[in-house]
Amino acid sequence: MSVIVKICGLSTEETLDAALDAGVDMVGFVFFPKSPRAVSIERAAALAARARGRAEIVALTVDMDDAGLAAIVDTVKPDWLQLHGGESVARVAEIRQRFGLKVMKALGIRSAEDIAGVPAYAEVADRLLLDAKPPKGAAHPGGNGVTFDWHLLDALDPGLSYMLSGGLDADNVAEALALTRPFGIDASSGVESAPGIKDPARIRAFIAAIRGFRPTADQGRTIAGERISS
Numbered sequence: 001m002s003v004i005v006k007i008c009g010l011s012t013e014e015t016l017d018a019a020l021d022a023g024v025d026m027v028g029f030v031f032f033p034k035s036p037r038a039v040s041i042e043r044a045a046a047l048a049a050r051a052r053g054r055a056e057i058v059a060l061t062v063d064m065d066d067a068g069l070a071a072i073v074d075t076v077k078p079d080w081l082q083l084h085g086g087e088s089v090a091r092v093a094e095i096r097q098r099f100g101l102k103v104m105k106a107l108g109i110r111s112a113e114d115i116a117g118v119p120a121y122a123e124v125a126d127r128l129l130l131d132a133k134p135p136k137g138a139a140h141p142g143g144n145g146v147t148f149d150w151h152l153l154d155a156l157d158p159g160l161s162y163m164l165s166g167g168l169d170a171d172n173v174a175e176a177l178a179l180t181r182p183f184g185i186d187a188s189s190g191v192e193s194a195p196g197i198k199d200p201a202r203i204r205a206f207i208a209a210i211r212g213f214r215p216t217a218d219q220g221r222t223i224a225g226e227r228i229s230s
């Protein structure tokens with residue numbers, strides 16, 4: 001099974017088309033007002049309509065209440081809700097139940113302590129996104145373009161499925177893939193020319209680097225399949 005690719009924070013037709021034409025699997029729209037990638041619900045709905053049937057549509061929210069989530073779900077009609085804030089295990093389960101959509105929980109990783117908290121979320125989320133924890137003082141909890149120590153993921157149960165993000169780009173994604181075993185890869189800053197400005201050439205190069213990655217025999221790498229919670 002090949003690694004799936006998500007490009008997050010798309011906001012224009014041109015860059016969405018570049019990702020779709022390059023074979024992206026998931027496209028993410030950011031509903032966090034402070035982000036340089038934030039889109040309105042109406043804008044996201046138009047972009048989602050363009051992408052539907054070609055890639056899965058992900059609505060990224062941060063500690064959003066039910067009314068806000070309902071407005072996005074009703075208008076954008078995403079396939080996934082990505083929860084990128086401090087949502088508790090119980091809140092993830094509640095959102096999944098209430099909206100009947102697949103839920104991806106993003107978890108920030110910086111230390112072994114952060115790894116310890118991962119399995120509880122695997123019980124309630126349809127997918128996990130293991131991202132770099134934001135640098136101290138960062139204005140938003142994701143999309144910061146920083147990597148984390150990928151060796152920390154060695155401590156995870158090999159059967160636990162996750163997507164990987166945090167500072168990934170065309171130059172470093174092969175190394176990340178060689179050291180980890182993600183179900184999918186996600187990027188935002190690494191395919192931009194400036195914060196919030198996606199770059200079609202960088203999107204193409206990033207997806208090509210992932211599709212072209214071949215593990216060496218001694219890496220004995222396996223990709224964990226999806227674990228769908230019941």
Ligand SMILES: O=C(O)c1ccccc1NCC(=O)[C@H](O)[C@H](O)COP(=O)(O)O
Pocket residue numbers: 008009028030032035036037060062084131140141142143144145146165166167168186187188189190
């Ligand atoms: O992208 C944002 O601006 C953002 C804002 C608030 C919460 C999450 C955000 N992005 C989350 C993503 O899914 C990113 O793709 C992920 O954090 C990796 O980002 P990057 O390190 O820039 O590739």
